[in-house]
Amino acid sequence: QKEVEQDPGPLSVPEGAIVSLNCTYSNSAFQYFMWYRQYSRKGPELLMYTYSSGNKEDGRFTAQVDKSSKYISLFIRDSQPSDSATYLCAMSDAAAGNKLTFGGGTRVLVKP
Amino acid sequence: DGGITQSPKYLFRKEGQNVTLSCEQNLNHDAMYWYRQDPGQGLRLIYYSQIVNDFQKGDIAEGYSVSREKKESFPLTVTSAQKNPTAFYLCASSILGQGPSDTQYFGPGTRLTVL
Numbered sequence: 001q002k003e004v005e006q007d008p009g010p011l012s013v014p015e016g017a018i019v020s021l022n023c024t025y026s027n028s029a030f031q032y033f034m035w036y037r038q039y040s041r042k043g044p045e046l047l048m049y050t051y052s053s054g055n056k057e058d059g060r061f062t063a064q065v066d067k068s069s070k071y072i073s074l075f076i077r078d079s080q081p082s083d084s085a086t087y088l089c090a091m092s093d094a095a096a097g098n099k100l101t102f103g104g105g106t107r108v109l110v111k112p
Numbered sequence: 113d114g115g116i117t118q119s120p121k122y123l124f125r126k127e128g129q130n131v132t133l134s135c136e137q138n139l140n141h142d143a144m145y146w147y148r149q150d151p152g153q154g155l156r157l158i159y160y161s162q163i164v165n166d167f168q169k170g171d172i173a174e175g176y177s178v179s180r181e182k183k184e185s186f187p188l189t190v191t192s193a194q195k196n197p198t199a200f201y202l203c204a205s206s207i208l209g210q211g212p213s214d215t216q217y218f219g220p221g222t223r224l225t226v227l
Contacts, residue, residue, distance in 0.1 A: 042221065043218035090154075102156075105152075
């Protein structure tokens with residue numbers, strides 16, 4: 001079993017819909033949670049960074065962390081065709097220092 | 113412009129050859145990392161370095177080697193011992209000391225194909 005599980009998709013939504021992405025994990029020591037966006041044949045870019053449980057909002061993006069359930073989510077409101085990409089979750093714990101553990105990524109398609 | 117550059121963008125290798133992938137950053141970041149990405153899989157850490165002239169193995173270091181002679185540069189050599197080297201290779205860097213988990217920034221990647 002992988003440490004971080006993420007549905008590969010593709011997740012297809014119409015423009016303007018809410019995109020809901022999630023990851024589950026097994027290591028209860030994870031404290032730092034990140035979402036990266038990766039366009040085809042490009043490097044990932046950091047979207048959101050959260051620490052411990054709770055919500056964080058940045059524009060159209062909301063990240064949620066539920067440590068009790070070992071479950072994190074990313075919501076994209078008012079989705080645009082330019083949001084079509086692969087979304088990767090990543091996480092780490094203080095003991096591992098800077099080592100990140102990634103999910104496999106979810107491919108999202110926003111149709112105009 | 114500050115950033116991370118990787119070259120070449122595409123690389124083709126014959127079986128039995130060693131190849132070296134370049135990674136340069138002008139962000140003055142302390143740490144640098146190499147990841148491998150295969151279709152449908154997350155990024156897997158190959159090697160990382162937190163300081164010049166020092167580096168550590170990641171989860172899949174076998175068949176790879178690195179050097180860190182300069183803060184700005186962290187080249188990765190894919191040796192003939194790597195049995196399945198066809199993949200997308202990503203370099204990243206981060207500042208150390210800003211917090212327990214320092215944000216990593218990625219380069220554009222190199223796609224390596226073994227012929």
